[in-house]
Amino acid sequence: MVKSVKLTGEGNSKVGVGENSSNISVFSTDKIFVSPDELKKWAEKNGRENGVVIVTERTKKNAKGEVNKIFLMCDRGGVYKSTAKVKRSGTIKTDCPFQLVGKYHDGYGGWMLQVSRDAHNHELAQHMEGHSYAMRLTGEQKITIFQGESHIEVLFRHLDDKGYTHDFCKNPSTNAMEDLFFMHPTSYNMFRSFPHVLIIDTTYNTNVYKLPFVQIVGVTSTYKTITIALSFIAKEKEDNFRWVLTRLKKMLHECMMPRVILTYRDLALINACNVVFPDAAKLLCRWHISQNIKKHCKQSFAKGNNWEFFEELWSSVVFSPTPAAYEYSHKRLRDGLTRKHKRVFEYVNTNWLVKYKEMFVSA
Structure with missing residues (x-):
């Protein structure tokens, strides 16, 4: 009930x-x-x-x-x-x-x-602040808030009024703002108390400007997830991610650095993590991996239970408790796909298993 x-x-x-x-x-x-x-x-x-x-x-x-x-x-x-x-x-x-x-x-x-x-x-x-529906403005409210100010000026005024730590990066050629980083004061204190684990994800097409939105989440000692910092970036390039992570690192002055960083498989993000936090273990989220494989491979299977059979084989591989169990499950996956779905096996093996199998983790 x-x-x-x-x-x-x-x-x-x-x-x-x-x-x-x-x-x-x-x-x-x-x-x-x-x-x-x-x-x-x-x-x-x-x-x-x-x-x-x-x-x-x-x-x-x-x-x-x-x-x-x-x-x-x-x-x-x-x-x-x-x-x-x-x-x-x-x-x-x-x-x-x-x-x-x-x-x-x-x-x-x-x-x-x-x-x-x-x-x-x-x-x-x-708290109603930040609720997607409650924060919608009426026409009169928009006139009152934005009159004489740009959207960016209003945003920075709001961040300052609420005590956010924030920074931005400008394009040296156009002088236009490209990347924006911000952190709530409560998140700042929580991050300094629990810096050990970071979960980093990027969403797309979720804002009016269609910019990649970076979400950085932490984990407390009681296994609760907390929002640490947020950032809009112009491009998903290593330089952009490195700028965001460098700003994040500055928040940990005289504190312990992260020990584990969990991401999806974005090489630019992984490379940026290796530069800014070289001593942290890098792991990949199994859910994102499964969604990626589903997106690229499911259409290769005909109607029926073929896709479910593949999911069973794949689950046996990624949940293998020992190297011996992995080798056995990997052979079953290869034998089960080679005859009719060789392209699928080559995709999951080359793009995920060969380089990243030791990095899979559930988040």
């Missing part, structure tokens, strides 16, 4: 599934709203104050074609739907059951809000 979190008016205490509580929801109100927009704005504001992002689920119209009911839900409501064959991004949706219903009442001449389901199947946000 999925844990349910219920918002109440007494300290927002959490009530589990099947438990009874006489507390009134923080969304309960006798207020009469003049329009559905006013009702929604009230619910959104109340939600932000209590760690919930409220979005419109759907509306309902009467016989005259006028909207007379609006359904609101948590932004984690519903399930992720995609027609893409390969899932390219994660989703925050958990099919959260939370629901509010706004309805127009002729007798009151306005809109009233009803709490339909006041429960969540996920933890509520502790």
